[in-house]
Amino acid sequence: MKVKGNAGEHLTTNAPYGYMKDPDNSKHWIPDREAADVVYEIGLYVMDGFGPSQIARKLRERKILTPAAYYESKGIPCNVKKQGDPYGWDNTTIAGIMDRWREYLGHTVNFKTTKKSYKSKKKIKNPESEWVIFENTHEPIWTEAIAEAVKQARQSRRRPTKMGEMGMFSGMMYCADCGSILYQCRATGFRKDQEYYICSGYRKGKQVCGTPHSIRTVILEKLILQNLREIVSFARSHENRFVQMVMDMDVKERNKGLAKKRKLLSEGEKRITELDIIFKRLYEDNISGKLTDERFHKLSTDYEAEQTGLQTRAAILREEIEEVEGKSANVDRFLSVVRQYTDIPELTPRILHEFVEKIVIHAATDPHSKINRRQEVDIYYKGIGILEMFKVFDSRQK
Known part of the structure; x- marks a missing residue:
């Protein structure tokens, strides 16, 4: 077998x-x-x-x-x-x-x-x-x-609501600060326009997430539908420009992420080398009698634990860097889906899952204001990620 x-x-x-x-x-x-x-x-x-x-x-x-x-x-x-x-x-x-x-x-x-x-x-x-x-x-x-x-x-394992319906966005919305999944809530009396999603981390306690990241379902549907229509229309009308734009942004985003990871890796490797020198000095001080065996054991244990953690983190960073270096935007896959739609009259779960990978909700600025409220929503499209020139903001929720 x-x-x-x-x-x-x-x-x-x-x-x-x-x-x-x-x-x-x-x-x-x-x-x-x-x-x-x-x-x-x-x-x-x-x-x-x-x-x-x-x-x-x-x-x-x-x-x-x-x-x-x-x-x-x-x-x-x-x-x-x-x-x-x-x-x-x-x-x-x-x-x-x-x-x-x-x-x-x-x-x-x-x-x-x-x-x-x-x-x-x-x-x-x-x-x-x-x-x-x-x-x-x-x-x-x-x-x-x-x-x-x-x-x-x-x-x-997305769960149906108490009304027996599965939320369209369930399982694909995340908090920008704590990374927790947002889940659907319904208002008393089941008013469709009052349904909203809220960060599960915030509901667990302010020590997990200190800000109530939430957004009404009807507003989210409008934002995503509008954003999707703009992108699909642009991609269909200016395919070559769209491909070049996505590839340029992909390189920019990957370089930004790589720079951060490489800096962390460099700092970690530098500290690992410093710890090797410290170990050597501790050993010499212990042999010469300047450092007692008890003190040597305590210090060396602490430093070894730190070095082991750094080595593990460095190995993870190297893998992440290799993965990012070998990954590129899959524009062809996105365009193949775009070509299936001449028009998107409404946002359906099928269309949502074909185009969108995940949605990240940021905390609203001045959330209680009817005029100054502003909230950023990051839409990650499958294969191409976020498109900066099509960024989404909700300033109409109240």
Whole structure:
């Protein structure tokens, strides 16, 4: 099994729901069109902001056969547990499909589980660091945008509100100061125009985040829709200029980030060298009797702890610098999405997840003023980051 897995062969007996074994090559998966269409629609539901329970309910309402019932109707043997209701989709089944987003993106993932011995039937989950992934081994069912939305949904485990609806921005909004996720709140009496997002760190206590970073949902929708329309319009009309602009900004932002990280690394390496000299002097003072063994032990322990921490931080900084140096803006991917839209009449969850990676909310200046209130919103677009010339400010919230 190890040899097969490391060679990129599928280790599962059956292909996942949505795929089937190629009649001409049993080691290769091909889409099972009828089931693949259902998997694709599940991905679109995720992009529209629905969670596993809501998607399961929609499939039940549409009378879509569950994987087990589908296999039974086709006479295909499988190890999927059969249920009494052939349309009895549940959140566990949907979550299981979502967790296989890599496979639905066309990749092979081996060694997800293991067993204590060949005698045991119980499977034990392996950490992701032990998985072996082979990319582009079969035809994908999901697009990159869908897979990314599914991945983010599973990582953030976005929860529905008490009204049963998933907030469009849930799981993708962050506080500019403490980095905490913002979550949706609703006003008493459920007035749509009074819904707002607030920093979870601030709600935990002012020691976590001292400023109430919050913004009303309707204002945020207007800001992002306006910003997105401007960018898409400009990108469609002036594609070459847009590409050059994004690349120039990408180089500028990367150089700014690299300069800061390199400075921190240089300072850390300088201190590590200084500590080596201090160790040598401490040792000499201890040997000559100028420093007692007890004092030497205490000082050397403190300095060693400091040096170990600096060395760990330096290693992390080197990795981050290498990652930034090897990364560049993916303008082609962004433009491929832009070309799909001639007009954006409204902001939908699907459009939001196709274009936007995350949203960072800054604290408002003079938040209680109806005139002077001003709030900065950073929109990170997928593959290209923030576009400075299209910066967003909310000065109309009151």
